[in-house]
Amino acid sequence: MRNMQTRKTQIGPDDAGLNSMLTAARLDERRGRADVMASRLDNLADHIANGKLTSAEAAELLRDEAVKIVNEAQELH
Template structure:
């Protein structure tokens, strides 16, 4: 059996601005991540085209890229 500790935080009218700030910050972070992924995908597409990669080679490149993103999500990107 696991011990799970829960905390309840009471919020009031004074916390609305802080909550909005956190929400805006999260949205900005998501937008920045989306732009980064878009730029990276475009670079990969150019690399595939410029090097006349086969479908299998392009798929392998995408697999390696997926591994890179997975490692980054775990904090292993060093």
């Protein structure tokens, strides 16, 4: 415990700008992900409608897509 250092972080006026930029970047990323998800769902809906899938086939298609989404999320972490 002898080598323990205490540092004080100075908070200044520039920090608010940085936090604002980070918040804007996060919101932009969320919007982008929402656009991708909406596109994927629209493609699935088209596939179900055009393929005249049964409810069981449509459910299986949705489950497969859910697995893909989970796998992609795990790759990001």
